[in-house]
Amino acid sequence: MIPFEGPVLVTGTDTGVGKTVATAAIAAALIRQGRSVDVIKIAQTGDDDDAAEVTRLSGAPARALAAYPDPLAPFAAARRSGLPLLKLAEVVDAALDSPAEVVLLEGAGGLLVQLGEDGWTARDLAVELGCPAVVVTRAGLGTLNHTALTLEALARRGIDAAIVVGAWPHDPGIAEYENLTDLPGDRLGWIPDGAAALDPEAFRLAATEWLALPERP
Numbered sequence: 001m002i003p004f005e006g007p008v009l010v011t012g013t014d015t016g017v018g019k020t021v022a023t024a025a026i027a028a029a030l031i032r033q034g035r036s037v038d039v040i041k042i043a044q045t046g047d048d049d050d051a052a053e054v055t056r057l058s059g060a061p062a063r064a065l066a067a068y069p070d071p072l073a074p075f076a077a078a079r080r081s082g083l084p085l086l087k088l089a090e091v092v093d094a095a096l097d098s099p100a101e102v103v104l105l106e107g108a109g110g111l112l113v114q115l116g117e118d119g120w121t122a123r124d125l126a127v128e129l130g131c132p133a134v135v136v137t138r139a140g141l142g143t144l145n146h147t148a149l150t151l152e153a154l155a156r157r158g159i160d161a162a163i164v165v166g167a168w169p170h171d172p173g174i175a176e177y178e179n180l181t182d183l184p185g186d187r188l189g190w191i192p193d194g195a196a197a198l199d200p201e202a203f204r205l206a207a208t209e210w211l212a213l214p215e216r217p
Contacts, residue, residue, distance in 0.1 A: 010104055018166025020041075030213065032207070037061075058200075075114035133154055140179070162188045164187075191211075
């Protein structure tokens with residue numbers, strides 16, 4: 001089980017796998033353990049406001065370090081907008097300067113998407129911080145390969161990781177049930193599809209049932 005102390009990267013096997021809701025659920029579960037939590041969205045693209053959604057659902061303070069108008073990977077979105085690219089050192093400093101016990105760093109897209117200047121990725125950030133990662137993955141067909149590749153890419157750089165299924169369907173089929181058995185790596189839990197539609201208080205209470213996080217040391 002990965003520790004939840006200091007910075008923790010929340011990444012995904014792809015875009016749209018439920019990273020923001022998973023980040024909110026992790027934050028809510030940690031807060032119910034009595035821990036202080038800070039959430040940093042590394043780079044926001046498009047019209048969504050993931051940081052505000054995390055705060056609404058979990059109650060944890062959250063902020064984005066960069067925002068770009070086009071719904072693209074951050075590197076491409078910054079290039080099109082003419083806005084500055086994030087420097088890796090800026091994100092590292094933001095994580096280390098937080099007084100919170102746990103700092104959740106939510107990436108954009110999958111693990112190896114270019115996030116900032118010189119093409120650094122979420123994996124580079126985890127290496128620089130020496131922190132573990134939570135990998136949010138899909139439930140359906142294709143997830144076994146995507147999850148295994150993401151975990152392998154993290155392991156090659158010595159990064160400990162665990163997985164969360166980001167949106168468990170209300171009516172799962174045989175593929176989803178078999179994948180739940182066969183998904184590789186340590187499991188933190190699963191989040192039901194549509195969880196973001198819950199009342200925030202109900203979301204925060206249910207988060208402790210969806211996730212099996214280590215107890216506070």
